[in-house]
Amino acid sequence: MCRSIKTLRPPMTPEVGEEDIRAAALQYVRKISGFRAPAAHNREAFEEAVDAVTAATRELLAGIQVRGQRTS
Numbered sequence: 304m305c306r307s308i309k310t311l312r313p314p315m316t317p318e319v320g321e322e323d324i325r326a327a328a329l330q331y332v333r334k335i336s337g338f339r340a341p342a343a344h345n346r347e348a349f350e351e352a353v354d355a356v357t358a359a360t361r362e363l364l365a366g367i368q369v370r371g372q373r374t375s
Contacts, residue, residue: 328356
């Protein structure tokens with residue numbers, strides 16, 4: 304469990320920006336890789352993973368429905 308990753312869905316976090324999503328993705332990749340900052344030879348794989356998790360998180364947040372919440 305990544306304790307420093309906050310819940311991003313409403314109503315826990317009413318306004319979620321790209322910065323919030325990317326920060327959560329970065330924390331996740333850091334946790335599972337065991338690297339706070341990757342070595343040069345791992346940087347590309349690390350950044351690609353952060354990008355993929357960011358995209359997956361954005362897609363998840365766009366697709367979930369929270370009971371009792373109105374959709375726009």
